[in-house]
Amino acid sequence: MNEIPKQAKEKLEKLCKDYKVPSDLIDFFALYDRKLTESENLEILTDIIKGLSNTENKAEVEGTKKAISNDKEVARIIEKEQLEKEEEFTNQELNKAVNNIKFTSTNELDKAFKIIKQLTNTLVKSKDINGLILQGGAGLGKSFNIIKCLKDKGLEKGKDYEMLGSYTTPLEFYKFLYDNRENKILILDDTIGFFNNKINIGLVLASLWGEGKRMVRYNSSTKILKDIPKGFLFNSKIIWCCNNLPNQIEAVMSRCYFYKLEFNYGERIKLLYEIAKINKINLEVVDYIKENTDESFKNLDFRLLFKINDIHKTNKDEWRDVADKILGLQRNEKLSLLKQFLKESSTIKEAQEKWCEETGNHRATFYRLKQEMIK
Numbered sequence: 001m002n003e004i005p006k007q008a009k010e011k012l013e014k015l016c017k018d019y020k021v022p023s024d025l026i027d028f029f030a031l032y033d034r035k036l037t038e039s040e041n042l043e044i045l046t047d048i049i050k051g052l053s054n055t056e057n058k059a060e061v062e063g064t065k066k067a068i069s070n071d072k073e074v075a076r077i078i079e080k081e082q083l084e085k086e087e088e089f090t091n092q093e094l095n096k097a098v099n100n101i102k103f104t105s106t107n108e109l110d111k112a113f114k115i116i117k118q119l120t121n122t123l124v125k126s127k128d129i130n131g132l133i134l135q136g137g138a139g140l141g142k143s144f145n146i147i148k149c150l151k152d153k154g155l156e157k158g159k160d161y162e163m164l165g166s167y168t169t170p171l172e173f174y175k176f177l178y179d180n181r182e183n184k185i186l187i188l189d190d191t192i193g194f195f196n197n198k199i200n201i202g203l204v205l206a207s208l209w210g211e212g213k214r215m216v217r218y219n220s221s222t223k224i225l226k227d228i229p230k231g232f233l234f235n236s237k238i239i240w241c242c243n244n245l246p247n248q249i250e251a252v253m254s255r256c257y258f259y260k261l262e263f264n265y266g267e268r269i270k271l272l273y274e275i276a277k278i279n280k281i282n283l284e285v286v287d288y289i290k291e292n293t294d295e296s297f298k299n300l301d302f303r304l305l306f307k308i309n310d311i312h313k314t315n316k317d318e319w320r321d322v323a324d325k326i327l328g329l330q331r332n333e334k335l336s337l338l339k340q341f342l343k344e345s346s347t348i349k350e351a352q353e354k355w356c357e358e359t360g361n362h363r364a365t366f367y368r369l370k371q372e373m374i375k
Helices: 006-018 038-054 058-068 071-103 108-112 114-125 142-152 170-179 198-208 265-278 283-291 302-314 319-328 333-344 348-359 363-374
Strands: 131-135 161-165 185-189 215-217 231-233 237-242 257-260
Touching: 006 038, 038 071, 038 363, 071 265, 071 348, 108 114, 108 265, 114 131, 114 142, 114 237, 114 257, 131 198, 142 161, 142 185, 142 237, 161 170, 170 198, 170 215, 198 215, 198 237, 265 283, 265 302, 283 302, 283 319, 302 319, 333 348, 333 363, 348 363
Parallel strands: 131 237, 131 257, 161 185, 185 237
Antiparallel strands: 215 231
16 A cells, blocks of 8 residues: 555644654554545544543543554544434434424524525625525425515515426527516526536526626527517616526526525424424424435425425324335435444444445445535
């Protein structure tokens, strides 16, 4: 194996000094994995150093080290213990936050969507920027909170803002822009495949930017446009809500405000309790979701709460059995297996070997997934 990069080695030695851990206690050369990036290696080794620092009895560590006769194995055991401590602490903090939401008045929703509100207000007032792109998973409240913000400002649908959802052709989009060209906020709600079409990209670019005036043009001989000119001045603004951003739209992004809405698992659970309280949903439903989900769930979105609640209301006796089937479709199996093997195994290495054998993926994928789970 090649030598550890000099910069990484210096960082590790400094960490050992900061946490008062003898650097010879860990075989960094053996642990450093060239298949991982320097950043990923540093994350893993930093956790190990912290674990050694938190170990009260250093003699016990040395004794274990001698008994196993393998620095690498000791480090992996300590890393596993540290991971378990962090998970326990995270769960305790989440339970405290949930109890606080259940029994007191909180403002988790306001904090979660504060940036969206600020950017929407800024766009409405701006004289220079005419677009906003919001990216985030489905069912996280992007369009809902934008509309709420506009309504809070006294704006009315049809008069001050308009929405366009689902699939739309360039011709339909051009007509939509023309019909709403004067001083409106236009919300494009995750229109499927919208930016896969170069004509749509050109129409958006023209709508967002111009030398003094924004002129939108569309040359077509179709009779559908017989009452619509082939070019018009556009004075409205555009907000585009999307689940995934396509490649090669830098030109569009440079003309807009951009914000990526992301919530980790704990944040989503807290928001589900807030939403349930506001909508007078039985908190038993959210308790069920919390007890039966974890970081391995791909689509733990806010719509799921209303789906499970409907099941709860219409299947009083067997609602959990039905809900189990719904939740079963949302699980990321690879991440779920990773969590299972981490609990069953005595070391990270043992869990990694089981996971790689089961999934057929490389160990680098295991460590990247593990870091994603921790974050």
